[in-house]
Amino acid sequence: MAEDYDIPGTYVFDADASRRGFWLNQFAMSLMKPENRERFKADERAYLAEWQMTDEQREAVIARDYNRMLELGGNIFFVSKIGANDGKSFQFLAATMTGMTQPDYAEMMLKGGRSPVGARTKEEWEMHRG
């Protein structure tokens, strides 16, 4: 019963997402332990196979496609542990998800961040991106 929240460019992590993404997120959390980090680094596919994830979720992890992970029930606070494990900064992940380069994203932040104008509703967002 995926609900439709009218906020563009946003994956609301609700109970439905939580259910779909349970193992994806639990896998990501497992990377907080050094021994798991080592095993994941040594053979990503083998480590992923140990978790009851869908193949789509596994592919999204391998591809480091964060938006896709979120779409498949990932929660940013969990899946960002994958990025941390790769030695990537949080800002790198954020930039990736917006489709911007990290320097462009960083500059946007220095200039006061993304404006809410045109980013409040899906309709606005579509028009704005034209």
Add this chain to the structure above:
Amino acid sequence: MAEDYDIPGTYVFDADASRRGFWLNQFAMSLMKPENRERFKADERAYLAEWQMTDEQREAVIARDYNRMLELGGNIFFVSKIGANDGKSFQFLAATMTGMTQPDYAEMMLKGGRSPVGARTKEEWEMHRG
């Protein structure tokens, strides 16, 4: 800040008791695992020494003095696991705590249990017991 609840013959397991009895109860819960049961049986004092309990709590466990355990912060659902580990029935434990023999206690239950008359307040209880 032990609060005084006016119910006789009863240890109300409140947040204060929970705090005082934390390790006693966690020790008791550990007996749900077969390997811990074995180790406790093999050397009770050695196993108890692994838990951050007070000496009084350890002595109460060794003595199987359930009322004393409750007084020291034990919760019946936790400390009864010690009795289960000894192969004792719950009714045996209950009888012990009332100071009755198990047959006498069982007979009281068959006859409809302990009457609430004289068992509602501490004052009543004292008078009743004379």
Add this chain to the structure above:
Amino acid sequence: MARITAGVATSHVPAIGAAIDLGKTKEPYWAPIFEGYEWSKTWIAEEKPDVVILVYNDHASAFSLEMIPTFVLGTAAEFKPADEGWGPRPVPVVKNDPEFAAHLAQSLVLDEFDMTLVNKMDVDHGLTVPMSLMFGQPDEWPVKVVPLAVNVLQYPPPTARRCFNLGKAIRRAVESYPKDLKVMIFGTGGMSHQIHGPRAGLINAEFDNKFLDLLVEDPEQLAAKSHLEYMRECGAEGVELIMWLIMRGALNDHVTPLRRFYHVPASNTAVGHIVLDNA
């Protein structure tokens, strides 16, 4: 639309589970108890609910003192019977309706009940004994179950009033679920029992029977009682009766009692059972 068709209350004495599992249900000590549930077993087999919201409490099985949640709603796909120290009871795994459970969770939090959601939990006799009493010994439970666990181990449990109001919120949550579901709600635990300390063995049949009367006719009176009154009158562990008020709160103001049963003793406890039609 989902709807709650009936409420069931029953004690969940662990010794009853043991009697079932060890084949002792025909023994003279146990036979009157199991006979007390025969009508209800037939009734529920005919009624065929889709889902049961099962209100119970954990007894230091799934939850240690590391974490003491007041209200827990189970949102996992399934829940295994807990090993309470003698191996898990030989009963089926409990299957949830996770989509419905997620809806309940969301609705209850937005309705300002501060639920704890769990996606991993073993369920102990508090949940499995009522299932055995109502559904017997099938290979698979014939109904989905949403577990709702209430803290009654560490004082204070939620107030009787809060429990009654949670029931009302559950009703709103069920009735806002768009799918056609036949839902029942079980309140378990109680009746009179005190299983610890010098006062162990307390049974107050008068209080219990009055409770059964008021549960049907005037649950508001029960919701107004303090923890102290419950503990004093029907034993320290008799406070579990507050869980029956969650069930009752989820039903209409006027309900029809279909079956009522009371027996003393089962081990250290009074056994009470009632079936309320919510038509």
Add this chain to the structure above:
Amino acid sequence: MARITAGVATSHVPAIGAAIDLGKTKEPYWAPIFEGYEWSKTWIAEEKPDVVILVYNDHASAFSLEMIPTFVLGTAAEFKPADEGWGPRPVPVVKNDPEFAAHLAQSLVLDEFDMTLVNKMDVDHGLTVPMSLMFGQPDEWPVKVVPLAVNVLQYPPPTARRCFNLGKAIRRAVESYPKDLKVMIFGTGGMSHQIHGPRAGLINAEFDNKFLDLLVEDPEQLAAKSHLEYMRECGAEGVELIMWLIMRGALNDHVTPLRRFYHVPASNTAVGHIVLDNA
């Protein structure tokens, strides 16, 4: 009698913690942020509260998806800094006042807030960054801390209204504690931030500053806002601002702002900070 003398709100951006731990506080990017807290550090060192009730959220550090409690009150004697993947932050262990925490727990449950009590929990940047910002880098924290963790990771979090009312209940709980204690309450998280998805980087300085105005003058307006409004206006993760309402609810209707600070950016986030005198 215990009393709440002040409320403090602050963002708890993890990158701020990293900047402190790595000695980068004088770097041009970070210096303006740390300067923003200088007044408050001096003030709190003079005020010397006995206990801080610290409202924050866990970020998949102590709690996985196995269990999602809405409101958690820490009742353990101490809480260690969590290992968030790079080893624990080099900050002192957080010591609780367990007797006071037990009183709060009991009072809140009887006041019909469905708390989850925890006796074992590591605390992540959500709690430790505000401690560092307010108390610097001492060998031991100069104050006892009662952690109060709020679910904001899985939708729905508690409503803004429920948070505000929890604050009011906290006030009643504090004022019913017989010992003389000087208590402060911190609300943390926020301000504008969205750290996921194509809309990441959203900052709404107008909304944030209006929020700061209303927090002082008319918190009722903030308590009436929906989750959707918070998420839409100040980012999906900006919904953390509801935690500031718990702090605000615990204070008088009329409070005096002593210090206010706002800065963009810290990493992906707007930083907001306010000190409210509750005299």
